[in-house]
Amino acid sequence: MSIVVVGAGAAGLMAAISAASLNKSVILVEKNEKSGKKIYITGKGRCNITNACDRDDFFENIVSNPRFLYSAFDGFSNWDMYAFLEENGLPLKIERGERVFPDSDKSSDVIRTLENKARELGVDIRYNTKVTKILSEEADGKKCVCGVETDRGRISASSVIVCTGGISYPSTGSDGDGYRFARAYNHEVTKLYPSLVAFKCREDICGRLQGLSLKNISISIYEGGDSTKPLYTEFGEMLFTHFGVSGPVILTASALLTDKLQTPKDLYIDLKPALTFKQLDDRMLREFKEGNKSFKNAVKSFLPVRLLEIVLEVSGVDPDKSVSVVTSAERKAFIDALKGLKLTIISTMGYNEAIVTKGGINVRDISPKTMESKIVKGLYFAGEVLDLDAFTGGFNLQIAWSTGFAAGRYAVE
Ligand SMILES: Cc1cc2nc3c(=O)[nH]c(=O)nc-3n(C[C@H](O)[C@H](O)[C@H](O)COP(=O)(O)OP(=O)(O)OC[C@H]3O[C@@H](n4cnc5c(N)ncnc54)[C@H](O)[C@@H]3O)c2cc1C
Numbered sequence: 586m587s588i589v590v591v592g593a594g595a596a597g598l599m600a601a602i603s604a605a606s607l608n609k610s611v612i613l614v615e616k617n618e619k620s621g622k623k624i625y626i627t628g629k630g631r632c633n634i635t636n637a638c639d640r641d642d643f644f645e646n647i648v649s650n651p652r653f654l655y656s657a658f659d660g661f662s663n664w665d666m667y668a669f670l671e672e673n674g675l676p677l678k679i680e681r682g683e684r685v686f687p688d689s690d691k692s693s694d695v696i697r698t699l700e701n702k703a704r705e706l707g708v709d710i711r712y713n714t715k716v717t718k719i720l721s722e723e724a725d726g727k728k729c730v731c732g733v734e735t736d737r738g739r740i741s742a743s744s745v746i747v748c749t750g751g752i753s754y755p756s757t758g759s760d761g762d763g764y765r766f767a768r769a770y771n772h773e774v775t776k777l778y779p780s781l782v783a784f785k786c787r788e789d790i791c792g793r794l795q796g797l798s799l800k801n802i803s804i805s806i807y808e809g810g811d812s813t814k815p816l817y818t819e820f821g822e823m824l825f826t827h828f829g830v831s832g833p834v835i836l837t838a839s840a841l842l843t844d845k846l847q848t849p850k851d852l853y854i855d856l857k858p859a860l861t862f863k864q865l866d867d868r869m870l871r872e873f874k875e876g877n878k879s880f881k882n883a884v885k886s887f888l889p890v891r892l893l894e895i896v897l898e899v900s901g902v903d904p905d906k907s908v909s910v911v912t913s914a915e916r917k918a919f920i921d922a923l924k925g926l927k928l929t930i931i932s933t934m935g936y937n938e939a940i941v942t943k944g945g946i947n948v949r950d951i952s953p954k955t956m957e958s959k960i961v962k963g964l965y966f967a968g969e970v971l972d973l974d975a976f977t978g979g980f981n982l983q984i985a986w987s988t989g990f991a992a993g994r995y996a997v998e
Pocket residue numbers: 591592593594595596597614615616617620621622623624626627628629632633634635714715716717748749750751753754757758759760762763939940941967968969970978979980981982983985
């Protein structure tokens with residue numbers, strides 16, 4: 586009897602390849618008309634396949650349940666994936682932050698390489714076929730998988746590997762079927778949240794600054810009210826969008842705080858984190874000495890024009906006031922706005938825009954070595970459907986490669 590793999594995304598393609606390379610007959614069932622619709626849009630169409638960091642750094646980038654991944658990662662690591670793709674004819678390159686991409690910068694080449702390998706190993710790929718139910722029978726007092734029900738009929742199987750993904754970007758096919766399959770057999774599905782996702786903010790200044798990207802800033806997020814201890818502080822890059830903020834530091838914050846963002850939070854942006862209050866004040870006074878000009882002219886070198894307008898507005902200092910009459914309180918108000926531009930985060934954006942789903946099948950119900958369910962024999966889960974997620978940088982795809990590889994290998998045994 587064959588192994589059935591449900592979902593031809595990253596985890597499913599890898600699970601099918603891993604099982605078929607052990608000479609097992611594999612049927613890969615995909616409801617879309619083609620494989621890897623989500624892989625196609627990864628890395629802005631370039632596919633950040635994995636990350637070339639060392640093992641310790643790798644696990645520092647896994648946000649949920651890193652320990653669960655130890656065995657799968659050691660069985661098929663970032664470097665195993667690197668070697669696998671190059672051996673199968675896809676040259677790779679390593680970019681800033683150890684991010685690995687195909688040399689061609691085309692995610693379609695990653696999909697083609699995986700699909701060709703699967704076909705070469707004899708995997709029977711069935712498109713336009715949606716799995717609707719996982720079938721089981723009782724044996725020795727335990728539930729054992731015996732196949733799947735699809736919208737095109739039943740398929741018998743010795744093992745079933747569910748690789749249906751999370752619920753982010755549902756238009757790519759990942760719309761939560763795997764959670765339904767898991768719950769039907771009493772696996773716990775932890776609370777789900779959109780993660781690696783932009784924030785919606787209350788203030789309209791975001792829309793006015795839409796498209797402006799800031800490097801070398803730092804952000805701090807506070808509970809709000811009188812709280813003095815930040816929930817999160819980070820230095821890096823961010824971007825204003827028509828509804829709020831996005832960019833690397835924001836996405837990272839979302840991965841850590843998404844469960845706390847059910848209520849509004851205060852976001853402070855330090856636009857000049859490398860300079861102290863005194864250094865900024867001294868610089869302003871030096872500008873003031875260079876002749877009698879308007880305040881806005883004296884501080885124009887501090888920020889890009891669009892941002893300067895907003896900071897001046899927030900500070901409440903009259904931009905046209907002559908520097909000869911600007912008070913120390915007004916200088917302070919300007920520096921306060923510069924070092925703590927305040928926004929209110931109302932919520933995260935939704936699943937349609939989230940790079941990953943945080944939460945998923947509780948890993949306590951799954952063997953970390955084999956990815957087999959502890960509840961149903963012969964039923965395996967791999968990829969984003971599990972309660973595993975990571976920061977950006979190729980780590981989420983590596984979760985799919987490693988867990989898919991383990992599931993395929995042990996489903997054969
Ligand atoms: C915009 C975007 C950019 C990203 N960029 C990166 C990146 O550069 N690097 C990185 O590491 N990660 C990135 N990610 C995250 C990464 O793509 C996912 O974590 C990864 O694809 C998850 O793989 P998966 O196989 O578990 O699920 P998916 O890739 O979502 O695959 C699930 C498959 O299952 C199929 N399916 C679902 N239900 C059924 C059913 N009932 N019957 C049959 N088939 C079914 C779906 O159609 C789909 O093909 C990105 C995500 C997004 C949305």
